Amino acid sequence: MANPVVVGVDGSTSSLDAVEIAAHEAGLRGVGLRLVHAFGWPSMHLPPGGYPLWNPAVAGVRELVDDALTKAEQRARKAVPDVEITREVTVGEPLMVLEIESRTASLIVVGSRGLGAFGGMLLGSTAVHLTAHGRCPVLVVRGRPNPSGPVLLAVDGSPAGEQAVEFAFAEASLRGVDLVALHVWNTWSEPVHRGPVNALDVIVDVEQLREEEQRLLDETLRPWRERHPRITVERRLVLSRVRPALIEASRDAQLVVAGARGRGGFTGLLLGSVSQALLHHAHCPVAVIRGTQRP
Template sequence: MSTLIVYESMFGATHAVAEEIASGIRRRNDVTVVSVHDLDPEQVPEADLIVLGAPTHVHGLSTPVSRENAALVGLDSYSGLQLEHDQNPIGMAEWLERAQLPADAGFAVFDTRIRGPRLLVGSAAHHVASLLHTRGIDLVAPPTSFFVMDNHRLEPGERERASAWGAELGLPQPKPFDAVLDPTPATPASLVVGHDGSAQADDALTTALDLAAALSAPVMIVRAWSIDTAPRGALFHDGYASPFSEVDARVRELLIEETRAIRERHPGVAVEFQGVLGQPAEVLIEVSRRARMLVVGSRGRGGFAALMLGSVSEQCVRHAACPVLVVRPSGRDLDDERS
């Protein structure tokens, strides 16, 4: 088995962890350790396991601005730190954006960060896991953090922990691990309806609300989002990457606005909303696991991916745990569907 470890590092902590992970894996496998600056993202070599590591900056992956700030910290002669490089080259986020990743590899992610609740200090590893997830890549192990002290150096014992983590990763046939998908499930009485902003989603929502009114059932309206479909301006603000929970909230606000006109025709129905990072079919199946029914349009904004994977409605019909109602397009959309 061959392993490739790609890391980003400003002060050397993430680099050191990458080397320790490699030493653990090396007991069983060939390992290459390489910095994001030295590996052309369009020429990623074949590997059985790819491990990606980055320092946590401002709750997630570094940005050009956070790396500039880090460089200022490193250049301060009192810091005692040594910068890994003297310019401000690309970080993991930019590298991943261009990376052509081998389809058959297993993936694992780690970060370095300050010890503390993830909600407060953030985690670059979870950010990478989310980005991979939107590309349909699941992990072979939970995203893992190695902790630094206030002076950006690794806490005592973290090198040993990294080596042990590497040894575990190197074991054959790790199981896929679904790191990111964590939506709130709908209650058993609810109807769940997917809404991607398309005209057919409006038809599905109308049908779901009609049914809910007749059944006196609540409705949960769900929109899945990805890096490609996130609302304009929601992913970054002031040069920083937004936490995904903020993007979820923005997607939810849009969902509320865009469904208002249809909902106002069904004032008696209790409605909840959810914006979730993930692939639409997976999100809808997960949210509706215990629900009374899942309602979807027969075709939404699927595009090329839908042709490859089957439409979201097809995947829901095949894999959902609850009954699924697929709403055919109303007359005005039939011409679009045929063309």
């Protein structure tokens, strides 16, 4: 069977919203939905040399867990009645549990904030950690998506961003909506060309730079437009600051797709500033896609 969509469940409102989105994603892909609840080990209770003999039933919280998972399953079935659902209750650190789940998932979905095991999900730890370290695309549910809006793709032209482009086209195709490919540039952007830097180049030819950025946008999209000829693609080239422009554009979108890291920045970082800004401030759900190359 194809890899499932996995969603973290903790009983919070944000978690249930994530379950609904995850059910739709599973339905679109024709795969199963896996509901995962994790219990973190309380470090103060760890005995020397081993793990405590603890499980949800002994701790008296099995009923609470079952109730949270039952409500999550009901929410999923209301959204997509025929989705195949499995449950998993795991004892372990939630971050590690979901990272392990990402190895066999087609998509991980998490809420923007949570309670209990997945408490403080955004942006204390879980969402940022998963988008930086997960082995599959991560969709963070936040904001109020426009159900009739397009998929918004943040285009930066980097080799690592190619998988984000592929994911965005696939999402637009599955959802049957348009794709808006937004490339934001400015006169202090990292140049597209490579080579020795001449001090005289500090004087920027804005029109030439605009043409180069337009070429980058067109070349990035060309192979994917040929593979998906039925998708209507709107190419937007915007002279602005990157993060505010993307956040503003997300108001009209049903999903934003971005690579984990793009051009520029610090090579040692696993998650770029643009991705983090979207996770904190976008007006709709955000999917962050990591490239195959790892630092």
